Amino acid sequence: MAIRPAAPPASIIGINWSPADLSYESAQACDSSKYFEYVRCARLSSPSVAKSTAFLQNMDDHQIAAWVEQQAHQNKVVVFSRTTCPYCVKANGILMSEVPSDVTVVQLDDHPDRPAIMEYFRTTTGAATVPRVFINGKFFGDCSKTVCANILLRHHVQVAAQQSGELRKVLLEAGCRLE
Numbered sequence: 001m002a003i004r005p006a007a008p009p010a011s012i013i014g015i016n017w018s019p020a021d022l023s024y025e026s027a028q029a030c031d032s033s034k035y036f037e038y039v040r041c042a043r044l045s046s047p048s049v050a051k052s053t054a055f056l057q058n059m060d061d062h063q064i065a066a067w068v069e070q071q072a073h074q075n076k077v078v079v080f081s082r083t084t085c086p087y088c089v090k091a092n093g094i095l096m097s098e099v100p101s102d103v104t105v106v107q108l109d110d111h112p113d114r115p116a117i118m119e120y121f122r123t124t125t126g127a128a129t130v131p132r133v134f135i136n137g138k139f140f141g142d143c144s145k146t147v148c149a150n151i152l153l154r155h156h157v158q159v160a161a162q163q164s165g166e167l168r169k170v171l172l173e174a175g176c177r178l179e
Helices: 024-028 033-045 061-074 086-098 114-125 143-155 166-173
Strands: 077-081 103-107 132-135 138-141
Touching: 061 077, 061 114, 077 086, 086 103, 086 143, 138 143, 143 166
Parallel strands: 077 103
Antiparallel strands: 077 132, 132 138
């Protein structure tokens, strides 16, 4: 069963919106308030996103590596994210629109070991930034790669054969049910 965010009353967020607002144009013009409000509402109302992850405090490097790997392997799609990061909001929105019931978002805002986790990401993925998107236990990319792959998925932009439809292929290999 797909999880879709319920539309909040317009008075709560002050705009009219629908899931159709989460579109190619929204991904291109990410400063659209409708896009951010839709994704914010999706983030707050989705059980997949809202499920909590137990945080250990004062983890050493080996524990951090094991924790990240555990999250990546226990979930078909996992996004390590921060609630205030517009790139995270964008990547989360794209993934939630494609496979809402298969996405788990791990918010690192209040994680006591966030600096060490970010350093782990630097050494393993090449950047100490969020979002860090893992699909089927493997690092997929950041916001830019997720947006680019989604544009390819949605609009069939002709590029090098190895990039065409990459997001769809990786999501299907992970066993995700595409919407």
